Structures are given as C-alpha cells and as structure tokens.
Amino acid sequence: MLALLFTPSQLEALRSLGDLHLHLDPERLAAELAGVDLDVMITSWATPPLATWAPGRRPRLIAHTGGTLRPILGDGGVPEGCAVSQASAAMADGVAELALAMCLVLLRELHTFDRALRDPDGGPAIGGLHGRELAHRRIGVIGASRTGRSFISMVRGLGAARVRVADPYLGAEDAAALGVGSADLRDLLAWSEVLVLHAPVTAETIGMLGAAELALLPDGAVVVNTARAALVEEAALVAEALSGRLRFGLDVLHREPLPEDSPLRGLPNVYLSPHRGAATVEARERQGQITVDEIARFVAGDRLQHAIDPAVYARLS
Secondary structure (H helix, E strand, C coil): CHHHHCCHHHHHHHHHHCCCCCCCCHHHHHHHHCCCCCCEEEECCCCCCHHHHCCCCCCCEEEECCCCCHHHHHHHCCCCCCEEEECHHHHHHHHHHHHHHHHHHHHCCHHHHHHHHHCCCCCCCCCCCCCCCHHHCCEEEECCCHHHHHHHHHHHHCCCCCEEEECCCCCHHHHHHHCCEECCHHHHHHHCCEEEECCCCCCCCCCCECHHHHCCCCCCCEEEECCCHHHECHHHHHHHHHHCCCEEEECCCCCCCCCCCCCCCCCCCEEECCCCCCCCHHHHHHHHHHHHHHHHHHHHCCCCCCECCHHHHCCCC
C-alpha cells in the first residue's frame, strides 16, 4: 500500500518535513506508537478506528490519504483541537471516468456484444440490436460532489446538453456555472434516461432509492452507482435487476466481495465492477501528493487546502 500511495520522491519530501515513522501493521499500531510523540498522523482506508489504537491521543493533524474518514473517526467526528485533511479530491476523476465508462458500455450494449461473441452458440442474439448515444440522452445526476462535478464536466464535454442534478446543497448560481438544471429527486427520476449516483452516505441518503423511487425511472433507463451501495435499497435493486426493466452499472455492492450465489451475477442487464473506481495509478499518486502538500502547509503554518471541518464531516460518507 505504501508504494501505491507514495513515490520515492514523495517519501523523501515527507522525511524532509520531520521524523517519519512507518507503521504498516494495523494489529500492532497501539504497541508501536506507545511513547511516540505524534504531531501528524497519516492514515489510509486500512487504518483501524482511532479509539482502538490511540485512545485519548490527539495529534495536531490527521492527514488522510483516502476519502471517507468515518471508519477512523466514527460518529465523534473531527477531534477537538486537531486539524483533519483528506485526499478524496484525487479520486474524483477516476471514479467519474468509470461511471462514464459504465454509461457508455450499457448504452452501446457493449456488454451484450461481448457475451455474444464469447459464446456464439448460446450467447444473446444481437442481430438488429442498436445502442444509444450518450449525448442525446437525458442524464440525471444525484449529488454535486467533486465526483459528480467531474462526471458532469466529462459528459458535457461529450456533447450532453440535457443534464439535471438533484442535490439540496446545489444553488441556482452553482448549477448555472456547471451548465446543468436543478430538480428534486422524484422529478429527476421520472425524467432521467441515464441516472448516475454521486452522493455521500449520510443519515438522509441511506436507502434514498427504494422500490417506489426506482419505479419512477423510464423503462430501459441506465442506473450507474460508483458512490455507495447503501444509497439504494438492496431488495429493490435486486428486484428491478431481475425484472430486466432497467440496466445497472455497479461498482459498489451491498456485500463485497459479491457472494457467489448473488442473483446479480450473470444478469444480462447488469454490469459489475469490484469497487475499483478510484483504483488508478494516477489517482493513487495524486492522493500521495495531496497528503505531502497538506503536511508541508501545516508545517509552514499555512492554510490547509483539503481541510475537513465538523460541518463538512457531517455530509461525508
């Protein structure tokens, strides 16, 4: 993991900022850090909850190399007297790019063609099958997050002119700057031929799409989720997938890895990816660089560019 996140030159930059202690075994963190005076903690998605290995300890900065901090900080949020930053901005383009790729695969029936060519005797019939062009679809986006904004930029760059967003935090001025329209959730669902989820998981968004909401989507609509599986009720998702009425692109799943007996496996209208949206070489290098730069700002007494305050933390997945 260290080599994925930090290049040799980035590690050297960290060493130039102070004494660098590498503790890579989550099981031994508490013992290894006993008596170590920490000003800065660098954390990742593999870091266990702070309370289990550093009870009562408050570094001056927690520099998180990943996105969500909830598994580490929990419901207590940002510790008092501690600055917190995260590198999720580095992952936005990679996740948005995968969401776009899934839209194109499903609209152009590439998954269907692939199966047919791999199994010419028992594969699906493709004679006369025509795909649809993304630029001419009505595209709905749930969540104007960093990833949502990156996705919007990409689809608009491909010529999509009809893009609407459902996000209670998106103002009219901001929507106009993005070149999108605003809509409430139910109206967005009824309108969208392509629906892409880029919202965080919060108390308000868990299960926001259930059977009643999915039923509002037009027949044949494409639904892509590269955000969090919990945004969609699992039973409702499976029921719609089994019906064949909608097409799904899923990079996030309610159970990961996907069980072998999952009804989602093998469905011709479901395109699956094993939660790899941000897993690009470029994204990992950006995560490392953001972390190095944030620590350098902290050491210099400058303002952090990726700080997470309590209000922002409440809206994060």
